[in-house]
Amino acid sequence: MKRRAALLTAFLACAVAALSIAWLTRRNVSPAPTEQASFGVIETRQFQARSRIILYDSELNELGGLPLDYATLGCDWNLSPVYDGTLYVIPQGYTTKRDEKTVLGVDLDDLSVTRYSVDQINLYGVCADDDYIFTCSNLNNVSHICRIDRQTGDVTDIGETDTYIESLCLYDGKLYAFSAGSPLSPDAPDESTSWISIYDRDLNLIDTVTTTKLGSGRYRPVAAGNLLIFANWEDASRQVPSTQLGIYHTDTAVLESKEFDTAVLDALPWNGCVLLLFGDIHSESPTTAALYDPSTWEPLSEEHNLTCAVMQSCISGDTLYVVGANRELLSFDLTDSLSPLGRSTVSHIDENFSYISGMFAVPD
């Protein structure tokens, strides 16, 4: 009897100890002082389920990180947006499966993680408001938009056939789905066509805006005032980047474009202006950037060479942060003609290959 009691006690003690170790190690939240964080970077790999979110201060010092045991965390072309202090990021899973069917909400104050389930393969686009999280996915030329109710977890799903939804953008109560033709049926819109489908929050289609002449490949649309601004990573030929910036006036439903000398890579709103990055997502040539007045599209600064091929970027405060194709981490002063502030390199999670799949500003 005594021996059984001793055995049971030893077992319980070991179990508690082991589970505690397991919980602590799995969490392994480096005690990152999140209040000091200015921006973060998402590091991942497609063939191994081990990724992390790394937080940095304004001096490019690594503060700590959040390990997440997922493959293909974040989509390096689509934005992983921050809404109300929470980072929304999609773990696709192994690249040949893409079946995690999950959206993660990472609280940037305490790095706690909330999982939202979506029964769709190949999720890649996400946006959020106070009540809902919206995602997009594509399989077999059918794109799905899913709306997740934050309170109940209920999912509303609509499918768009012969369509590839490139990205989603929420603004003023409307959901904008940037789409391109992905036909399987003969009478479907040609793949060179592109458009913006506009939905209400109940996923009822309100309007469709044709954008074919501007091109396609709109993975990072942003709202600036009442404008939706988007770069087109392909022109209508689908072989080369577009030099046209797309501008949609949400108040008047007018679509316009601005032609530039070089391909537009990205657009970031800042202080009533818009910072445009110029380059080709596939090119190793350095990206350039300049500030523009969105009412006239006249340049407010000279075009500045960012000295790296930018893959990801964000603005925190008055500083532009970028990650280059070779994991360079650079910062530039937006109040001083993009003068360089700092340079560093993103560290590696381990000795295996990884890549940077996202970058985000941490709100004050």
Next chain:
Amino acid sequence: MYKKMIAVLPVLVVLLAISGFHTPAVASEPPVRDVPSEEEFAPYWEEAARMPIMSDKGPMRRLGTYPTRKGVILVTGDKFKWIPSGHAAIVYSSLWVVESTDQGVVLGSNNWASSKEVVYGLNVNETTTAQDAAAANWCYSQIGKPYNYNFFDRDTRNSFYCSQLVWAAYKDLYGIDLDTSAWGNAVYPTELVMSSHTSTIYSQV
């Protein structure tokens, strides 16, 4: 005996806990038949890394530039957990590839330069750029077909594995056999790189 159990029990419990640190078990896969081991593929990847970089046949591009031309074949040597043979796809546009994954034949992002460690871009020697584009269109028309888990059944057209999809396009359209004599009827991604019918136009190792 009880003393021995008390001594062994903590070790067992800790081992069980450690096993929980790592990725939760993924759903079991249909059996992949007779896939060579990573060690068997290794010499071929080593030889692939030594292949000279040639100019692409399309519009003048700087030598060794990441391929975005429709019809260029992409091969990665990155090893997936269950399949050590790498992966292959065909460029459909500057931003899209067509590839066969566990979900079947699908569209994927043409972002291999950033998302994969080892990447090769291949040009088929005997074809024109228009014919390469047609091969990509052929692969696109297979979207929705399921994954072929029998790597030795390359002649089926009802399902495809990744390198078989690319191989079948050039075989059916132009009679060009991109396979090599290694591994019999199976056509693995590394064989596309080693084929006498292809040239390496991009290499990232």
